[in-house]
Amino acid sequence: MKLWGGRFTKPTNQLVEEYTASIGFDQRLAEEDIRGSMAHVRMLGACGILTEEETKTILSGLETIRERIRRGEVSFSVENEDIHMNIEKLLIEEIGPVGGKLHTGRSRNDQVALDMHLYVRHQTVELVRLLVGVQEALIAQAEAHVDTILPGYTHLQRAQPVRLAHHLLAYVSMFQRDIERLIDSYKRVNISPLGAGAIAGTTFPIDRRMVAEELGFDGIYDNSMDAVSDRDYLVEFLSIASLIMVHLSRLSEELILWSSEEFGYIELDDAFCTGSSMMPQKKNPDVPELVRGKTGRVIGHLVALLTVLKALPLTYNKDMQEDKEGVFDTVDTLTGALALMATMLSSMKVNVEKMRENAQSGFANATDLADYLVKKGLPFREAHEVVGRLVLYCLEQGKTLTDCELAEFQAVSPLIEADVYEALQLERVVDARNIPGGTGRQAVLDAIGNKKSKIDET
Numbered sequence: 001m002k003l004w005g006g007r008f009t010k011p012t013n014q015l016v017e018e019y020t021a022s023i024g025f026d027q028r029l030a031e032e033d034i035r036g037s038m039a040h041v042r043m044l045g046a047c048g049i050l051t052e053e054e055t056k057t058i059l060s061g062l063e064t065i066r067e068r069i070r071r072g073e074v075s076f077s078v079e080n081e082d083i084h085m086n087i088e089k090l091l092i093e094e095i096g097p098v099g100g101k102l103h104t105g106r107s108r109n110d111q112v113a114l115d116m117h118l119y120v121r122h123q124t125v126e127l128v129r130l131l132v133g134v135q136e137a138l139i140a141q142a143e144a145h146v147d148t149i150l151p152g153y154t155h156l157q158r159a160q161p162v163r164l165a166h167h168l169l170a171y172v173s174m175f176q177r178d179i180e181r182l183i184d185s186y187k188r189v190n191i192s193p194l195g196a197g198a199i200a201g202t203t204f205p206i207d208r209r210m211v212a213e214e215l216g217f218d219g220i221y222d223n224s225m226d227a228v229s230d231r232d233y234l235v236e237f238l239s240i241a242s243l244i245m246v247h248l249s250r251l252s253e254e255l256i257l258w259s260s261e262e263f264g265y266i267e268l269d270d271a272f273c274t275g276s277s278m279m280p281q282k283k284n285p286d287v288p289e290l291v292r293g294k295t296g297r298v299i300g301h302l303v304a305l306l307t308v309l310k311a312l313p314l315t316y317n318k319d320m321q322e323d324k325e326g327v328f329d330t331v332d333t334l335t336g337a338l339a340l341m342a343t344m345l346s347s348m349k350v351n352v353e354k355m356r357e358n359a360q361s362g363f364a365n366a367t368d369l370a371d372y373l374v375k376k377g378l379p380f381r382e383a384h385e386v387v388g389r390l391v392l393y394c395l396e397q398g399k400t401l402t403d404c405e406l407a408e409f410q411a412v413s414p415l416i417e418a419d420v421y422e423a424l425q426l427e428r429v430v431d432a433r434n435i436p437g438g439t440g441r442q443a444v445l446d447a448i449g450n451k452k453s454k455i456d457e458t
């Protein structure tokens with residue numbers, strides 16, 4: 001007999017039962033569901049809607065079921081559709097008809113919303129913790145590589161030399177924004193929908209604030225219809241998650257490029273790579289590749305949920321059951337990626353010489369020669385032109401700027417003097433950018449300090 005069977009004259013079609021059931025995936029909400037039910041029952045007791053005796057019996061029944069679920073002794077059934085009705089059924093089996101009082105003044109609509117709020121709230125905190133882990137791994141490498149210089153790129157062409165620390169700290173900044181986004185979203189997640197009932201509230205004199213407080217919520221939804229139909233906080237969660245994945249994917253792409261023979265900048269630890277079944281020499285960066293690839297599915301979940309919600313009339317519609325799998329899969333995907341990324345970064349080896357060689361062998365110091373000329377009085381636009389011609393000359397000659405004789409420099413501009421070699425020296429070039437947010441040594445050390453204190457605040 002279904003919990004809602006009274007109005008029906010026929011059993012549910014077997015295919016319909018399987019098609020509509022969510023127990024296959026929403027059993028993940030068992031802990032949240034029981035926690036919410038316990039708070040609800042305590043409130044019903046406190047408000048005199050249930051007797052003390054009934055309250056106690058239901059609470060201890062729920063406790064027993066929670067233990068049995070934790071021990072893996074419970075098998076959920078499709079017949080009972082979802083986690084909410086499965087648990088209610090188990091409760092009634094456990095303590096008898098009094099278990100049927102649990103659902104007083106409540107609907108599955110506010111119940112499922114409550115469970116998801118509890119779930120996402122917890123995951124939001126977890127994600128912040130994992131993001132901090134990645135930041136710490138990046139900062140540790142940054143500290144080890146304050147004096148490692150590599151070419152910075154635009155258009156994937158060598159642009160200007162930067163400290164490796166500076167490059168890695170850019171990701172720390174991105175993840176910092178992600179953390180701030182999660183923290184900000186928390187205030188919209190941490191609102192209790194319970195008491196909204198199916199749609200319009202309940203006729204029982206319940207205390208919505210009491211349950212909300214017991215469950216650690218900062219407040220309650222101020223409109224029952226919004227409470228049961230709001231999935232914005234899930235869209236927001238998926239959107240933040242997508243952006244985190246995009247950041248991880250960009251980082252992954254660099255790790256993949258950098259570990260190629262063509263770059264040769266880093267070597268990922270053997271434990272994070274796999275081999276080829278045919279080519280004995282291969283060591284493939286599968287982990288960053290998969291992180292990059294899995295970014296697609298997380299973005300997909302965001303788009304899927306937006307598409308589900310678009311044009312849904314108020315309030316609850318069964319379509320909304322589709323909100324869960326994408327969120328769960330996003331949590332799994334992101335959790336795995338963040339945990340792996342932190343250890344992979346910590347264990348990667350940096351080829352300091354190769355980075356330096358590339359920073360030196362191109363024309364990454366060309367801007368500095370232009371700036372040098374500007375400081376000698378030439379307008380920047382003219383200086384740009386002069387250095388452009390010199391670069392062209394060097395390319396024809398197969399040499400770099402610093403390979404040029406003073407006479408060669410002076411052939412393009414008499415303003416260039418012997419001090420040019422000093423101005424174009426790699427460390428000088430990098431340290432010339434010692435402004436806040438720049439790649440100069442002191443600026444980078446300051447940035448590391450700032451990032452560390454930001455993490456301590458988090």
Ligand code: ARG
Nearest residue numbers: 022082108109112316320321
């Ligand atoms: N399994 C449902 C879901 O995930 C629970 C809410 C069902 N409510 C309803 N009125 N059918 O959305």
